[in-house]
Ligand SMILES: Nc1ncnc2c1ncn2[C@@H]1O[C@H](COP(=O)(O)OP(=O)(O)OP(=O)(O)O)[C@@H](O)[C@H]1O
């Protein structure tokens with residue numbers, strides 16, 4: 499397993515946002531985490547990345563504990579993040595956002611590799627190449643989401659956490675985002691995919707977890723969850 503979350507509890511003040519949550523992601527897998535508003539999905543992602551404190555439990559990355567490590571250290575180990583709301587550097591150009599994505603690596607003296615990676619990124623996202631000098635804040639929503647994914651890839655992560663990449667986008671753009679995710683999977687990437695679009699997420703992933711009120715209520719293969727009556731009623735609108 500590349501990511502292992504074991505029995506973590508997270509509190510905001512007195513409010514318990516995650517209750518004994520356990521989850522794992524294996525190399526090359528796409529694992530979906532679905533759940534409604536306020537279920538704790540982003541909190542779980544922040545807990546893995548080191549943005550919120552864990553009151554109990556353990557998180558392992560490639561078998562090594564990262565539970566108490568700082569964000570920069572965790573990212574340097576090889577965790578890439580596509581945060582909720584994209585969090586681009588909006589006044590900066592597309593190319594500068596991409597270069598910032600490689601920042602942790604540049605400090606690792608891999609500067610020469612960055613130009614080569616940019617070429618790979620532009621093959622995957624031709625739309626970004628056309629807009630290389632445009633400021634990120636002036637891109638369309640879909641283009642911004644592509645840029646957020648591309649920026650994470652520039653860090654050459656061993657695993658990528660994506661928080662609701664399809665939210666707020668038109669259906670045709672949502673399909674494009676999931677096509678990109680499928681392509682990333684076929685290239686061997688490992689992804690933990692947080693989504694409210696359960697239907698697309700389950701059709702794109704290998705395994706999935708359902709988070710409800712801070713607890714994992716169900717887990718299984720994506721196929722099992724797609725066929726599960728409670729999932730169909732609550733998340734697939736069937
Ligand atoms: N910084 C914070 N301080 C206090 N409470 C918080 C904080 N961040 C999140 N919460 C609460 O924790 C719970 C889980 O929030 P979280 O953002 O993880 O949900 P989510 O599943 O990502 O929801 P959404 O799908 O709407 O993004 C919510 O009840 C939220 O109000």
Ligand SMILES: [Mg+2]
Pocket residue numbers: 539540541582661
């Ligand atoms: Mg969220």
